[in-house]
Amino acid sequence: MKMIIGLGNPGPKYSDTKHNIGFITLDDWAYHNKLSFDKSKFDALYAEERINGEKVLFVKPMTYMNDSGRAVRPLMDYFGIEIEDIVVVYDDMDMPPGRIRLRQKGSAGGHNGIKSLIQHLGTQDFNRIRIGVGRPAPNMTVVQHVLSPFPKEVHEDILFSVKESVDAIADYIKGDDFLKTMNKFNRKK
Numbered sequence: 001m002k003m004i005i006g007l008g009n010p011g012p013k014y015s016d017t018k019h020n021i022g023f024i025t026l027d028d029w030a031y032h033n034k035l036s037f038d039k040s041k042f043d044a045l046y047a048e049e050r051i052n053g054e055k056v057l058f059v060k061p062m063t064y065m066n067d068s069g070r071a072v073r074p075l076m077d078y079f080g081i082e083i084e085d086i087v088v089v090y091d092d093m094d095m096p097p098g099r100i101r102l103r104q105k106g107s108a109g110g111h112n113g114i115k116s117l118i119q120h121l122g123t124q125d126f127n128r129i130r131i132g133v134g135r136p137a138p139n140m141t142v143v144q145h146v147l148s149p150f151p152k153e154v155h156e157d158i159l160f161s162v163k164e165s166v167d168a169i170a171d172y173i174k175g176d177d178f179l180k181t182m183n184k185f186n187r188k189k
Helices: 016-035 064-079 112-121 142-147 152-175 179-184
Strands: 002-006 039-041 044-051 052-059 085-092 098-105 127-132
Touching: 002 016, 002 039, 002 064, 002 112, 016 044, 016 052, 016 085, 016 127, 016 142, 016 152, 039 064, 064 085, 064 112, 085 112, 085 152, 098 179, 112 127, 127 152, 152 179
Parallel strands: 002 052, 002 085, 085 127
Antiparallel strands: 039 044, 044 052, 098 127
């Protein structure tokens, strides 16, 4: 069993913000695969899909970004999912819009959602898909930046990175080897 986790904040106020790119990516997957986030457990909404005979959970924590681990850990325990079988999709300010980067481990890099996951999972060794959202403008704080919508001039870049992320998720699920998926998608420009 695998779990794909998209990070974000619940509610319409945050739906189109940079910090919600994880939710946006899972929503895109759900749209193309005719899934609904119609299940709820441990402060998370999730959808289930059988792919190649294996159950895959697509999870959106409803705890707000800074407490994402509080929803993810109990779900993993309940379903018996191992650390190596999760993928976390989230925003990254160190990359421009339109870029994605897959990693198997790493620090939180100042991302509070990842800090929460590391704290609750007890490790920083978990699969990630980081989606570039760019740096704040000189007159913006980090919080203002991540909680604001994408400017129109980067919409095409964001659509591309969401599609690339969905393709990477599909590749990983099909091949069951995150390292191969990582090598394949990190080579793309």
